Every structure is written in C-alpha cells, then in structure tokens.
Amino acid sequence: MGAVAGAWDWLADGANWAGENGVWHRLAEHVWVSGLALAIACAIALPAGLYLGHLGRGGTLAVNVSNAGRAVPVFAVLALFMVSPLRNAGYLPTVAALVLFAVPPLLTNAYVGMREVDRSVVEAARGMGMSGGQLFWRVELPLARGLVMTGLRSGAVQVVATATIAAMVGQGGLGRIITAGFNTYNTPQVVAGALLVAALALLVEGVLVAADRLLLPRAGAHR
C-alpha cells in the first residue's frame, strides 16, 4: 500500500494546499461550480416537476427525460461546450453541463413525488372545497416532501461527484489535482486527489442525510 502512504505524504505537505493549483483553491472552485449548478437545476426542475405532478400531465415526458439523460455522457457535453465559443466563458461550460445533467432526475423525482401522494387524500381535500393552490401548498407538497428531498439529495451528491469530470477538459475543480497528477506521472498526487474528491462526495451525502433526518423526521417513511 505504498500508494496510500505516498498520498498521505502528499496531503500532509502544506505546499500542496496553497496557491492556484492548491487544494483550497480547487475545493472552492468545486463547491462554487456544483452549488451554482445545483441551485439553477433546482430552480428549473422543481417548479416544473411539481406543477406537472399537480396537474397530472406530461408524465411520459417527465419520466422519459431522465432515461434519455442517462444516455448522454457529461464528458461529451462538456467537450462539446469546450470546442464552442463557450470555452472562454469561465466556469460556464461546467455549470451548464452540470445543470443539463441534474435537471432530468430532479424533474422526474418531483413529478413522481407529487403523483405518489395518496389520491384519496387529494380527493378529500377537494371535497372540503380546497382550491388548486391550497391543495398544492397544504396537501400535496407536504406529502411529497420526503420523496422530493430524497431525489434532491442523490442529485446533489451526483452533481458534486460529476463536477470532477470538468478537469478532463481543463476546467477548474478538485478533479484538476487528479489530472495534474496524471500529466506528471505523480501517482501519489493522483491517489490523494481521488481521496479528496471521494471524501467530499461522501461528506455531502452524510451532511444531507443528517439534514434530512433533523429537518424531516417523517421522511424515513418514504424510503
């Protein structure tokens, strides 16, 4: 396990954490890019998915869009952006590719979450004279919350994980530590970078699971 020891030494060296190619800067880039992409994806996918679910329309679209999205490699989308004029637009290629990646599963989960709400509860609420808006905010949304949050959590983790790919086309983020290690045949650096990225993804998963448990004690019932 010489590789792990080497990686440990690399991580213990303070010089590797400072500067433009250092861990802190790459980490900040990574968090910024994935956070921004996730926020934009949520702003697009959640209202659309929740509203379609409320109306009960566009189900085929909402479900198939995530299957189709699976077939398109993020790496290819990023590569296409990087040979277009977008390449000079800072972090935009990565953010745009991550938004395209995150929207389909978020949309599908929001839609499914709304449709899974017990129809008899919805009927009862209608019978009580609730308007469409009241039904949406007071009945459907609270009941769909667990499933929507589960989808949001796995989406967030995959966005953070996938932001690593940006390094393969020269964009910023923690993946750059890995690719820089590959370019200089520095295996300890490659392994150290991989450990950092994996740790970040697992950390995000852990934090979101904990937040889920604290904020939504009943969410467990949906799993």
Place this chain on the structure above:
Amino acid sequence: MSGQNCLVANDWICWDYVTSRSRELTDATVEHVWITGVSVLIGLLVAVPLALLARRGRHWAAPVLTFTTLLYTVPSLAMFSLLLPVFGLSAALVVTGLVLYSLTILVRNALAGLEAVPEEVREAARGMGYGPGRLLWQVELPLALPALLAGVRIATVSTVALTTVGSIVGKGGLGNLIAPAVSSSFKAQVLTASVLCVLLALGADLLLLGLQRLLTPWTRTGARTGARARPSVPAKGA
C-alpha cells in the same frame, strides 16, 4: 471537394472526417462496446449472488445495499484513479470501476425481482419436490427476470456513458477520441464521437428491450397497465 474544406474549416459536421477516419472510429466503437459488455456481464455475475445474500435477512441486506450505494457516490474519475496503483494503465482498471458502479443498480433490481416472487409460488414448487437449487433456477430467477432485465437496461445505458471517462487511462472507447480533440479544438471529432456514444447507448437499450420481450413474453400484456412512474436514480455522471 467541399468535404476537404470542412476539415480545414473545422466544421461541426464533416462527412469527410467520418470517411477518412472510419478505421479509428470503428476501433474506438469496438473498444467501447466490449468494455461496456464485459463490465455489465461481470456486474451481473457478481450482483445476483449479492442479491441472494441480501435476501437472507436484514443483517445481510443493510451492509450489501449500503456498500453498493456508497460505491455509487465515489466520483468516476476518483474511482479510476484509486484503482490505478492496483491495475496500472489497463482496460482491467476501467472494467473493474464500471463493474463496481453497475452493482448499485443491478443488486437493487435483482433483489426487488427476487422479493416480488409470490410466497405461494415458492410453496407450490417446494410441495412439488423442488430443492433449493432447482427452485432458484427454474422458478425464482425466471420470475425475477423482468426486474433484473430492467436493471440491466439502466446499467448498460449508464455504463456506455461512463466508459468515456476511461479515457483518463487511455481506455475509454470513444472517449479516447473526445479527449485529444478538445485540446486541439477538433469540432467534427468531438461531435461525431459524442453522437456515436449516444447512439450506442440507445442501440443497446433497444436491443435489451427486444431481449426482454423475447425472454419474458408474459410481461407484455400487463406492461401497459402495470407501468408506473418510478423515482429515478440519477445517472452516474460521465
């Protein structure tokens, strides 16, 4: 004549590129197909025993499902890099990473399929004198097949996309054409390889759909009424 110009002009769509590099494109596609195929097959061979193990009870199911879910969290670039000291720059490295990712989907679906076998059917088979082995092969696995094949379809489509990341170690099928074309801004090569990648995924999906219909003809009549919107596992980014 105009074809020559599209290479010089660096157009997005260039038929001349496709004809002049057909050999390179075919080789990359073949590598892509075999890496994906081998990965999903090995994934299936590992996933079914794991699902059988997980079925034995909660104390087995929890660790198996937690482990395969955690594997899915690891970024693909990190996964391939962490395997580097073990395998070196080889196709085995990429296949191993892809197998580990495919387990998440395959184990889940195999388990769901096995758990959906009605207890009465099991009882009836036992009553007819079926031993555990014969019960598994002739009763349980065939009945779990629809769910398992649905998992194979999802896993295959994801694996086709993920294989491109293997280009970090030079074994990424069509990804091997995309990576250098980005640094040289070769538009036709990036677009052609990307489109081939998506077509490959869709082709594999249709092929498996055909296989599913062929192997499980009894599901076809109920498919329409039985189909229900399901939550989506996000794709493993590639």
